[in-house]
Amino acid sequence: MKRILMGAVAAFALTTGMAVAEYPEKEIQGIIQWGAGGSTDTVMRSVTPHAEEILGGTVVMQNMTGAVGAIALNYVADAAADGYTVLMGAENPMLYKIMGLGDKDYSEFTPINILARGTPLLVANNDAPFNTYSEMIAYVKEHPGEVRFGSTGPGGLPSVVTAMVEAVEGDLDVIFVPYDGDGPALTGLQGGAIDVMPAVLGAAIEGVKAGNMKALGLVDVARNANLPDVEVVAEVNDGYNTYLPWGPFFGVFAKNGTPDEVVAKLTAAYAEAAQNADFVALMEGRGFTLMNISGDEAEAFLSKWQQGTAWLLQDAGMTKASPEEFGIARPGE
């Protein structure tokens, strides 16, 4: 009896050991939080094929949109923690709790790789009566209630950038015109429906290069090789150093509780894939800053990002619930 039991235990240990060793033994489902053709989608679809080669398996990517990405997040959170369902997402979940959009964020997930970060910038319609960030601030102060800023709803990149500008420069008396995404807003900008739009470099770079819109300033600490002549807000006002560098990011996440071996395998695959020359060229051409971080480094990045952004929005009065309620500490506390 004892021997049989021992045998069973040994067999069990062996099979589980083997199952892990063989990961992936079936298709991995990659759930993309945003729609086909968007930034998150293109980043994930560019890097994953390289990771597939390294993993020796297939990752079937699927776009699951809705509720600012919460539907995809909940889907992966409800799936088994076996590494066969991974989340391919952007920064949005870090704000779900304070914006009242959901009760889960990336703290329920293990970061496999935070691939890249976007650099925000302020662009303006070519006919706008200012050419740089400093000129814009001066103009807005002289002409209250005249300049139209595009926005994409509370929690979106423009709202965070605007909150940052207001925190540093004082309140701006401008009109905020809401759009349902940076694409439509940038289209409106070119047609003159709005004057200024905070956008991510990747979305605006081609338009700026072609002279269809002008870049006022990069919301970053250092100048960017893609637009070397554009001024950086931190040069103009020291106050920005408190919040910067900041930017939307893209990452691959596995549910907490996924076996360590699986996480290690996925992490190794994506870390190598993110160094692929094609992918690097693609990201740089599009104005994304490569990060390729995982493990503790990624966790630290996430919590710093969440603290800074959550409190910025809280102080701007845009949140539904205080970050305190969820134990998100004020930066520096």
Added chain:
Amino acid sequence: MTALMDFFLVFTQPQLFLLVGLGTFAGVYVGAIPGLSVTMAVSILISFTFSWDVYPAISLMIGIYMGGVYGGSRTAILLNIPGAPSAIATALDGYPMAQRGEAGTAIGVTTVMSFIGGFIGIGVLALAAPFVSDFALKFQPRDYMLLAILGILLVGSLSQGSLVKGIFAGALGIAIGAVGRDPLTFTERFTFDLNLLNGGISFIAVMIGMFGVSEALLQLHHVDKDAVRQKISRIVPSLATVKKHLPLSLQTSTIGVIIGALPGTGGDIAALMAYDHAKRVTKNPEVPFGEGAMEGLVAPETANNAAVGGAFIPMMTLGIPGDAVTAIMIGALFIHGLNPGPMLMIEKPDMFWFIVGCLVMANVFMLIFGLTGIKLFTKIVEMPRAVLIPLIMLLSIVGAFAVNNAVTDVYWMLGFGVFGYFMRHYGYPLGPVILGVILSRLLDDNWRRAIISEREELGRFFWGIVTSPLSLTLLVAVILIFVSQTPVWRWGKSKLFKES
């Protein structure tokens, strides 16, 4: 000279040639199944074609796009179930034709007209893309709002019989479209604190239910009746027929190209507007509209295929998508190492001419595949109802699930199916519901954008309208169309004629 070579690339390389053909063929059938949309097919193709060269990948996608836009008309004519929102108007006159046994003729006409519309769209793309995109950019939020109001006035054309019932149906559609988180402020609307309502109601699910399931339920009344025998002797329309409708098809193609080129509006709105236009300009149709008028097929089918070329205009010149499919193609170009944007046409003109070449090829294939295999397709309507009805139900369920891979959408679809059945039973038209759902967001978002940009002052808002030539033209169009549907107009007209 090199432009010409890039243009002919697709014709000379057998592999590309075959891929366009394969794509178009697949597109016709994907488009014909409600719920399986071109957008979905193209987004699946992105990961599928990742490791390919950019040329074959684009060839296949363009084939699917062209074929899919056309394919939606098939089921609209044969089963009264539009395969895609852009085929809703096609069902209004196509299905009555099929009921008379003229499905072959109807499919023939739609195919040839789609071909003509497609070519006009491609022609404008090739010859005047920069001008059209400059024009499209001029549309301000208030202009989109006026366009949406113009669209809502179509309720008059779409409600056969009682206008009051039509208005009710349209209002219902607008309300359905407003459910969910408001995209501008994230405020919940009509969600009753239910999580499943946060994302809104998928309008594809509404469409499949309203048209598919309600049709199946309605057919249950006639399970024992014999199916209509289809005459399929004359499929290709005679030259005289084509010639007769040429002026109308040119007008509706223009509507298609412009609406297609506007970012934010696509083939669905274009087709409905074209149908309305046809109804307005056709003085004496051989058969009344709604009972199988040829003009009712010509207009939407030319318009929605012309919108394909139109949608490529802002994409190629500015990197701005003209519709959902071109949005995904922009992503595809990016993945293949190109930077879609205003510089694309300057840095890589070969890509532009290659895409034009593919579109031409796809359009030709669409004509070929459209005119063949009709016999097989018409057999569908001749099937015994006991087989056909379960088949419709099955397709509706698969289609609704496929939209978001969510079972919730299947429940919505079934619910709206039963509701749609009762609406039809009591003579409420279904077209305006879908029209309302499509236009709800366009109207709501742009009205708010427009009034917010004017610091919420109505005076400044109206001043903006009357001082912009574009807005003023649209406003006049709205007023004219509105007045022409009221008794005041008829009274004024009769008085005018008496005096002269």
